Amino acid sequence: MTAPHWLFGDQLGPHFLTPGPDGPGSDAPVLMIEARSVFRRRRFHRAKAHLVLSAMRHRAAELGDRVRLVRADTYREGLREAVGDAPLTVHHPTSYAALRLVRSLENVTTLPARGFLVEHGDFRAWADGRPGERLRQEDFYRWVRREHELLMDGDRPAGGRWNHDHDNREPPPRGVRTLDAPPPYRPREDDIDEEVRHDLDRWERDGSVAFVGRDGPRRFPATRREALAALRRFVEHRLAGFGPHEDAVLAEDPVMSHSLLSSSLNLGLLHPAECVEHAEEAWRGGRAPVNSVEGFVRQVAGWREYVWQLYWYFGEEYRRRNALGHHRPLPGWFLELDADTVEARCLATTLAQVRDTGWTHHIPRLMLLGSYALQRGWDPAQVTDWFHRCFVDGYDWVMVPNVIGMSQYADGGLMTTKPYTSGGSYVHRMSDLCGGCAHRPRERVGAHPCPYTAGYWAFLHRHRSRLERNPRMTQAVRGLDRLADLGELLRQEQDRGDSPP
Numbered sequence: 078m079t080a081p082h083w084l085f086g087d088q089l090g091p092h093f094l095t096p097g098p099d100g101p102g103s104d105a106p107v108l109m110i111e112a113r114s115v116f117r118r119r120r121f122h123r124a125k126a127h128l129v130l131s132a133m134r135h136r137a138a139e140l141g142d143r144v145r146l147v148r149a150d151t152y153r154e155g156l157r158e159a160v161g162d163a164p165l166t167v168h169h170p171t172s173y174a175a176l177r178l179v180r181s182l183e184n185v186t187t188l189p190a191r192g193f194l195v196e197h198g199d200f201r202a203w204a205d206g207r208p209g210e211r212l213r214q215e216d217f218y219r220w221v222r223r224e225h226e227l228l229m230d231g232d233r234p235a236g237g238r239w240n241h242d243h244d245n246r247e248p249p250p251r252g253v254r255t256l257d258a259p260p261p262y263r264p265r266e267d268d269i270d271e272e273v274r275h276d277l278d279r280w281e282r283d284g285s286v287a288f289v290g291r292d293g294p295r296r297f298p299a300t301r302r303e304a305l306a307a308l309r310r311f312v313e314h315r316l317a318g319f320g321p322h323e324d325a326v327l328a329e330d331p332v333m334s335h336s337l338l339s340s341s342l343n344l345g346l347l348h349p350a351e352c353v354e355h356a357e358e359a360w361r362g363g364r365a366p367v368n369s370v371e372g373f374v375r376q377v378a379g380w381r382e383y384v385w386q387l388y389w390y391f392g393e394e395y396r397r398r399n400a401l402g403h404h405r406p407l408p409g410w411f412l413e414l415d416a417d418t419v420e421a422r423c424l425a426t427t428l429a430q431v432r433d434t435g436w437t438h439h440i441p442r443l444m445l446l447g448s449y450a451l452q453r454g455w456d457p458a459q460v461t462d463w464f465h466r467c468f469v470d471g472y473d474w475v476m477v478p479n480v481i482g483m484s485q486y487a488d489g490g491l492m493t494t495k496p497y498t499s500g501g502s503y504v505h506r507m508s509d510l511c512g513g514c515a516h517r518p519r520e521r522v523g524a525h526p527c528p529y530t531a532g533y534w535a536f537l538h539r540h541r542s543r544l545e546r547n548p549r550m551t552q553a554v555r556g557l558d559r560l561a562d563l564g565e566l567l568r569q570e571q572d573r574g575d576s577p578p
């Protein structure tokens with residue numbers, strides 16, 4: 078009899094059950110385990126817990142008699158109940174913790190990872206072949222496109238350029254409250270969602286589990302069918318307008334033209350190859366401009382693949398890096414997603430979006446949430462954990478490189494060439510969030526200082542000796558010498574402490 082195959086809760090697409098030399102047997106029974114301990118260890122966003130459980134239970138319903146869904150306190154208990162010491166197969170999991178668990182078990186065969194374009198060995202060969210060179214995302218992205226013939230015309234990039242960032246970084250149009258893009262796909266809840274919500278309510282009532290954030294009607298796909306519908310909706314109706322304003326932010330339009338496919342990709346409901354291939358077909362069919370398609374391909378085949386590979390390439394110790402020596406704990410208002418206590422409109426708006434939906438797009442994540450944490454010197458490990466818990470698409474492999482490397486510069490420059498933080502002028506240029514705010518984006522001290530502008534200069538001052546040696550930061554650091562009010566600014570920021578801005 079073929080050994081049962083264990084599916085983790087982020088391995089829910091058909092490509093995790095495809096037979097072959099690196100896959101389970103064609104007639105392999107399937108095991109899925111709901112481990113309550115996962116939710117006890119951390120305060121996850123309620124909408125994230127709902128999505129993951131809904132997706133797992135929907136997948137079990139689809140597989141019917143082929144699957145055994147075990148609800149247990151821990152994975153080990155679930156395994157003992159389901160298979161005892163019998164042989165089992167599982168695809169390479171997506172976190173170091175899960176991999177340690179799998180490797181600690183007897184009679185478990187670990188199959189290669191699925192759900193990504195690049196195999197671990199291929200990436201390691203590419204990276205090891207660049208001794209002494211920085212592992213730049215742009216170089217990796219171009220290599221992936223060549224290797225997988227994505228958006229290519231022969232040996233040249235489609236449209237004549239590899240990078241269309243110049244066309245994809247426009248501020249929002251003046252005087253508009255929304256982009257007026259066609260709405261994204263929205264799923265309909267069913268009896269499984271009702272059951273999940275009932276269980277989550279019960280767990281909270283009996284005190285065994287606590288969540289953060291709100292769980293409204295489910296916004297993201299929980300099935301393969303829903304995920305494919307969301308992909309089609311994006312490609313046919315929203316992709317054309319995606320590129321130009323992908324870095325812009327509008328208070329009343331948090332979704333804009335973004336795909337909202339990250340949670341489906343990270344649950345394994347979609348494969349990245351089908352996403353980028355559908356997008357390329359739209360360009361070749363004249364239904365979307367090349368800059369929008371390239372921007373989307375860059376997100377999926379470039380950045381997502383890069384982050385996944387660096388998570389494993391840098392090793393488990395990478396998560397503990399803290400090059401800037403930041404150790405301040407996250408304040409309670411941030412941990413609780415208490416947007417109502419925040420006066421700064423940009424941060425309050427973003428925190429409310431996370432509280433209400435478990436999602437916001439990449440610029441609020443990096444330049445508002447992450448930038449504020451970096452400027453205040455919050456512990457990068459705690460910031461990583463917060464992003465992991467509070468976002469519906471947040472997993473360990475996603476957030477460790479994105480936060481430790483990209484957002485908090487805690488790796489000292491292994492992943493990026495400079496810290497990604499800015500003053501209020503950037504927020505003012507790329508959003509409408511400064512209008513009606515109690516703070517002024519160009520003021521750093523006085524009655525209405527912008528917490529980002531003041532925080533930016535305080536951050537540069539605190540790390541001047543390190544940053545002035547960075548060619549990309551030298552000019553910014555020299556700006557400190559022109560601040561006649563630097564002393565006042567530093568006292569002001571010290572007095573601010575951990576109070577909400």
